Amino acid sequence: MILRNESSQGYAVLDDLIIVTSQAPTGQRLENPIPALIQKGTNRLRLKQITDGLTAPNWAVAAPGDSQHLYVSDQNGKLWRIDLSNGDKTILLDLSDRLVPLGAFGVNTFDERGFLGFAFHPQYAENGLLYTYTSEPADEASDFSTIPENSAPDHRSVIREWRLSFADSIQDQATVAEERVLLTVDQPQFNHNAGGLNFGPDGMLYIAFGDGGGADDRDGQEFSGSPMIEHGMAGNAQNNANPLGSLLRIDPMGNNAANGKYGIPADNPFTGSETELNEIYAYGFRNPFRFSFDTVTGLLVLADVGQNDIEEVNLIQAGGNYGWSSKEGSFRFDSNGNDAGFVTSEPVSGNLIDPVVQYDHDEGTAIIGGFIYRGESISTLQQSYVFGDVARRGNGDGRIFYTRGAEILELDLTLRDTPGFWVLGFGQDATGELYVLGNATGIPFETTGAVYKLVSNAAFSAGTLNIPSIDLIQAGGNDTYRTRLQAVQGSQPLRFELIQAEKLAESFRGDNATFDQETGTLNIPFVNISNADNSVSTYSAELKLIPGLPLLTFELKQVILIKQLQLVIEITGLSKSLYGFHLLH
Structure with missing residues (x-):
């Protein structure tokens, strides 16, 4: 039975109340699910500022054939090229005019939309192909949509292919020779967009999508002002008929997808299914921000942002179900009706994959995925997965962690106790060295964004x-x-x-x-x-x-x-x- 407030004016006594009859969980709410605190490790490093004057940098990699630069996506639409020898920056590509207007709650406010990811084709030095993930106005029909009739999406996610033309491979400003849209996905709410793009060692393009936003993978009530669009009884992340809450794997050189603009690899786990989306590689994610491939082993490591209690790091298997919203981290999740959801002591049932490491909200608010370190200048960090949290208490006190899969430790910084900014992303250059990206505000406005290199003493x-x-x-x-x-x-x-x-x-x-x-x-x-x-x-x-x-x-x-x-x-x-x-x- 569902009781719903259909009023369109102001607040009613039953404020968007939804009551779903179900059996109450047998477990108890866990007030402190992971009591042990994260300790500082003995890896003492420094943050060396490479460049500043960005807005909200969120991802950084090298381009194939160009070891001199680091390329950085800025949430406001700019793709920066950073000269690693002197920190000079130029704009390689400006996508700001494609984006939905940012500021979910008004001018200069928090937002999770924007320019959220990019990936160079493995043969970029020869073919000039670049792929981007952007949040754009939903002004035309999308390839995938969960939006019910008489409702409108907040925006849509667009995956584009760009063919860039250069006089040489490290020319400052790219000329766009050709662009085309590979796929589009309607988004119910403004948040949980994920947005990571990466080519795997298999040459396929992997794309991360969040569950569509809102709370509990159910609707848009987590933030005031979000549209009330349900995610279905099971939630998007457990519904393999749509791409939300999933990691997709496609062949951008192919054409056997429904829209004819990309290919579906024959060895995808759901290829040939008539009920499950053939593009899905793994699913059960809330907001996977970010994922990366280990350059030595090919391991796919993905960080998934939790809701109210648990942040997690996962090793991804083809066809794997990572549990959201049945669970948050390794814990059973109770959506708690129209109130804040929580994790419980109730056993988790089903063939759901647990994270390799996790931490609770005593330590942070939202995990930011990084990379397994394979550089040569920080020997003590070799084979460690380096990642972070946007802010421990929500006031710009971001954190940097590392793990080899057994426990999480915090990096000990030489000249400061914490980074001192909102940690928004990580980067990896052509030599395997790592970078931390962040800003002073936590929002996609102003120019307080900067890129820092992790350097060894x-x-x-x-x-x-x-x-x-x-x-x-x-x-x-x-x-x-x-x-x-x-x-x-x-x-x-x-x-x-x-x-x-x-x-x-x-x-x-x-x-x-x-x-x-x-x-x-x-x-x-x-x-x-x-x-x-x-x-x-x-x-x-x-x-x-x-x-x-x-x-x-x-x-x-x-x-x-x-x-x-x-x-x-x-x-x-x-x-x-x-x-x-x-x-x-």
């Missing part, structure tokens, strides 16, 4: 000083090297001999140390040392080249304490010896 352990990058300042031009120096046993003051050096790309310039060849001074602003209790101390060090020796040998001249974790040591007087260093205050 130098590290001293077991007599070896590893420096991830040294800018060599010399008369003939500057170069950057990754180096290892070995401590000379028994030397006092401590000396180091260069035992390895590897030349790096210009994108590593300014990440760490500098060596002035003329003065012989090696400045290392940040050196991590692990203490006996596994805490970390960070120092600034200055070394001086000793001329006339057969190897490049440096003598330690000064060390200054920058930051400690857990273990506090006060340095007083003229000198103090610690871990083989001769400390001069």
Whole structure:
């Protein structure tokens, strides 16, 4: 039985009340579903600002054939090209005139629509193909729609293919040689759009869609002003007759889809079904923001934003059902009628896949998916999945996490306790290094958006000083090297001999140390040392080249304490010896 307020004027006593007769759940509401708090790990890194002046950057990758730049989607419609050697930015493509007007509750207000994703074709350097996900006015019929008769969608999601033309592969401004729409999807509400696009190692294009918005995957009452459009009794995410709440897999080079504009791979899990959408690869998602493929193993890792309690990270299997809205994370979800839903202690039934890691809202408000780290400059982060949360308490206090699948740890930042901004996205460059994207407002307006690179401090352990990058300042031009120096046993003051050096790309310039060849001074602003209790101390060090020796040998001249974790040591007087260093205050 359903009782509904049909009044169109003001508020009635029964304010949009819907009562559905069902058996009450046997489980109890979990007030604190995951009691353990996320701890800071021993990975102490820094955020190096690469560029600023963006609005709400949400995704960043390299283009095939172009290792010099990072390409960044901005929610307001701009696709930026960032020069990684100097931070200069230009607009590669401007889609702002295609977008639905942003500001869900008025001018300069929160919104989840916009330019939400892009992907370069694997052969982009040869064919110039780029794919985008945009939120646009629903002014014509879409390929897929769940909108009932006499109702209107809030907007529609549009997947486009662009063929760009360049004088060369790194030309600043692209010329559009051709564009075409691959598929369109009507959206019931303004939120839960997801929007990620990625090509998998199989050459297929994967597209993430949220459940259509509103609350509980049922209707639009989560936010005032949203249209009242139901998602069906089971919800969109459990209805495989439409793409909402699902991850799609298509072949943009094919034409066997219903609209003839793309292909449906023959090995998709529901290919050939007459009742389930053949494009679906996996389903049961609320708002999958974001997903990525591991560049080594090909693993597909997807972060799904929870409703009121749980944020989750999933490993995606073909045909897998990830449970929303029957469950949130690994917990049974109770939609709680017209009140806020919650997770319960009731057992979860059905063949539903649980996340590999999850956290509750003591820790954050909305998960932001990232990447498995495969770069070379942060050895301690290798094979870790790096992701974040938009804001712990909703006031711009974003967080950065990492995991290898057993537990979640928070990155320990050198010069700050938290990033200090809304974390809106992550990026990965051609060398596998990672970037954090965010702004100061959490909304798609103004120009407080910035791109930061995760960079490693130098590290001293077991007599070896590893420096991830040294800018060599010399008369003939500057170069950057990754180096290892070995401590000379028994030397006092401590000396180091260069035992390895590897030349790096210009994108590593300014990440760490500098060596002035003329003065012989090696400045290392940040050196991590692990203490006996596994805490970390960070120092600034200055070394001086000793001329006339057969190897490049440096003598330690000064060390200054920058930051400690857990273990506090006060340095007083003229000198103090610690871990083989001769400390001069």
